[in-house]
Amino acid sequence: MYSKGDTLIFSLEDVPRRDESMSLSLMDKIVSLCKRRGFILPGSDIYGGLSNTWDYGPYGTELKNNVKRSWWRANVHLREDIYGMDAAILMHPRVWEASGHIKQFYDYKSDCKSCHRLFKVAELKNKQVCPDCGGRLTEARPFNLMFKTHQGPVEDKAGEIYLRPETAQGMFVNFLNILDTCHPKLPFGLAQIGKAFRNEVTPGNFTFRTREFEQMEIEYFVHPEDADKKLEEWIEQRYSWYVNLGIKKENLRKRPHGHDELAHYAKACTDIEYNFPFGWSELEGIANRTDFDLKQHAQYSGKDLTYFDNQSKRRFYPYIIEPSGGVDRTVLAFLVDSYREEEVRGRKRVVLGLHSDLAPIKVAVLPLLTNRGEIVELARQIAQDLKKNLVCVYDDTAAIGKLYRRQDEIGTLYCLTVDVQSLEDRKITVRDRDSMQQERVSIDKVREYLGDKLNLSN
Numbered sequence: 001m002y003s004k005g006d007t008l009i010f011s012l013e014d015v016p017r018r019d020e021s022m023s024l025s026l027m028d029k030i031v032s033l034c035k036r037r038g039f040i041l042p043g044s045d046i047y048g049g050l051s052n053t054w055d056y057g058p059y060g061t062e063l064k065n066n067v068k069r070s071w072w073r074a075n076v077h078l079r080e081d082i083y084g085m086d087a088a089i090l091m092h093p094r095v096w097e098a099s100g101h102i103k104q105f106y107d108y109k110s111d112c113k114s115c116h117r118l119f120k121v122a123e124l125k126n127k128q129v130c131p132d133c134g135g136r137l138t139e140a141r142p143f144n145l146m147f148k149t150h151q152g153p154v155e156d157k158a159g160e161i162y163l164r165p166e167t168a169q170g171m172f173v174n175f176l177n178i179l180d181t182c183h184p185k186l187p188f189g190l191a192q193i194g195k196a197f198r199n200e201v202t203p204g205n206f207t208f209r210t211r212e213f214e215q216m217e218i219e220y221f222v223h224p225e226d227a228d229k230k231l232e233e234w235i236e237q238r239y240s241w242y243v244n245l246g247i248k249k250e251n252l253r254k255r256p257h258g259h260d261e262l263a264h265y266a267k268a269c270t271d272i273e274y275n276f277p278f279g280w281s282e283l284e285g286i287a288n289r290t291d292f293d294l295k296q297h298a299q300y301s302g303k304d305l306t307y308f309d310n311q312s313k314r315r316f317y318p319y320i321i322e323p324s325g326g327v328d329r330t331v332l333a334f335l336v337d338s339y340r341e342e343e344v345r346g347r348k349r350v351v352l353g354l355h356s357d358l359a360p361i362k363v364a365v366l367p368l369l370t371n372r373g374e375i376v377e378l379a380r381q382i383a384q385d386l387k388k389n390l391v392c393v394y395d396d397t398a399a400i401g402k403l404y405r406r407q408d409e410i411g412t413l414y415c416l417t418v419d420v421q422s423l424e425d426r427k428i429t430v431r432d433r434d435s436m437q438q439e440r441v442s443i444d445k446v447r448e449y450l451g452d453k454l455n456l457s458n
């Protein structure tokens with residue numbers, strides 16, 4: 001249903017869920033809205049699609065860019081201790097030996113001998129038979145999640161490289177460069193947004209789990225003795241980021257990992273989970289990675305990756321606190337959380353009540369009559385003028401009622417209507433997405449009016 005082709009899975013976890021029938025239809029509605037309005041479209045669609053690949057259309061791209069911009073602003077621009085980076089996707093193969101990915105980045109898969117459905121063993125939760133048809137399951141087999149390819153024209157062992165399965169390693173291997181170029185003092189961090197690739201056994205649930213996805217990661221270097229405290233601080237900061245951008249608190253929770261769940265490099269980790277229609281699932285993990293990564297890369301590269309602390313005159317490996325989130329999952333959570341249906345004068349209205357920083361389009365300018373050249377011209381002029389400060393569109397492709405409904409569905413904050421009266425009194429009607437209140441505003445004051453209402457940091 002949400003993943004085309006090979007596998008459709010809903011999480012098999014025994015976790016509290018929204019009402020099942022309501023939730024499934026909510027997910028259907030989100031997928032359908034994303035397609036109908038050009039947010040997220042099936043990848044390679046005209047070829048019948050490539051399973052579990054998705055393309056972001058015009059509004060989806062704006063929304064995704066806004067999510068990334070808000071994250072970057074909160075974690076890089078508004079802080080003094082975090083530096084932004086953009087490392088290469090292709091990295092030296094030794095990186096993945098040092099990081100442990102070649103030896104440890106495995107999932108176990110098992111398939112049903114009767115219906116042939118493929119399962120990730122962790123999701124079977126010790127079930128001995130197929131949860132679908134009761135058939136016998138094959139033995140669990142390990143499966144490395146990294147995509148392997150070749151660098152250069154010869155497909156031999158020497159040219160083997162991997163598409164990165166996380167952006168984190170690009171920051172660890174630049175630790176020394178950043179010390180040399182920026183001379184930061186502990187605690188300080190590196191932040192990066194970029195694509196990552198994992199050959200997931202069971203992708204699915206729309207964009208929640210795909211094989212190509214984007215991550216937003218921070219590697220925050222701290223004194224080892226401060227690591228526990230900094231971990232707690234980051235959990236709170238990251239939780240607040242979602243809430244400040246409008247995610248309802250009742251749909252968000254922090255879930256500390258049990259000892260048996262921790263990755264090989266982590267001493268502690270807490271996930272921020274969202275109550276998706278298919279169950280509580282991870283949006284972001286915040287981990288104390290200790291000094292594992294720097295020590296490993298020091299050993300494999302032969303470079304000294306210690307930090308010299310001027311105050312204590314000590315040389316040591318800093319610990320790393322890592323808040324690591326997914327762009328695509330975050331976008332999906334914002335879509336689900338902001339979707340609402342209302343009844344207005346006996347008719348259904350669908351609204352994406354996205355936060356003003358995230359809404360793909362801030363303002364739409366709509367002419368009431370398209371057969372009056374002066375109205376169209378004035379409306380186009382207003383739109384062109386507003387485009388200098390905010391994301392604004394002009395639309396005259398339908399009657400006003402339909403245009404309003406379209407803009408509500410994509411979360412546009414304000415609709416500006418130009419009518420016959422506007423030609424005389426130089427005023428237009430401004431309609432608020434959420435309250436649907438309408439106000440007449442002078443054309444020469446409209447930019448100021450919107451500037452006051454909107455946070456124009458975007």
Ligand code: ATP
Nearest residue numbers: 200208209210213215282283284285324325326329
């Ligand atoms: P999961 O347990 O769901 O597989 P993970 O714990 O392996 O996730 P991390 O390695 O912590 O994930 O990656 C950090 C973040 O990257 C995740 O919190 C998630 O938001 C995102 N992410 C990881 N794998 C995928 C994927 N296959 N598709 C989309 N996003 C992903």
